[in-house]
Amino acid sequence: MTATDDERICSLWDAMAQGWAAGDAHAFAAVFAEDCDFTTVRGEKPPGRAGIAAGHDQLFRAAFRATLLDARVRSIRHLRPDLATVNAESAVVAADGTILASTHALAVVERAASDGAWLITAFHNMIPAPRPATPLAS
Known part of the structure; x- marks a missing residue:
């Protein structure tokens, strides 16, 4: 576990953002393992890298056409030298700068032997819910 490992892990999110900006679903999905366990913000589970690419191809052709992904790694926790968890935040940004969606994700990254x-x-993406105005009763 070195600064270089952290830089390489962060570069996965940079590559996602570059693929998104290009509207290239295959480039976006290239950072995911072939059999990645991916959960969308809607709780859908596309099958592996191919499913991630297919789902994002639809997004890039419709709702998120010509948008940017502002992806930021917030923390990395190394569980082993070849395994880490990553907390990340992202915003989908329209051409005029309007934020269309904000997400948080917990990911598991693994270094190939x-x-x-x-x-x-593994990648679990979610849209944060606002805090209730009053505490919930327990």
Whole structure:
């Protein structure tokens, strides 16, 4: 676990943002493992990298066409030298700067033994709910 590992992990989110900006669903999905366990903000579970690419291809052709992804890694926790959790925040930004959606994600990243590349193996994305005005009764 080195600063280089953290930089490589952060570069996964940079690559996602570049794929998003290009409207290239395959480039966006390239940072995910072939069998990634991915949960969308709607609780959908696309099957692996191919499903992630297919779902984002639809988004890039419709609701999020010509948008940018402002993705920020907030923390990395190394569980083992080849395994870490990542907390990230993202915003989908329209051409005029309007934020269309804000998300938080918890991801699991793993370094491949074969080539040392980091990939996202699990990703749970969500839209934060506002806090209730009054505390909920227990």
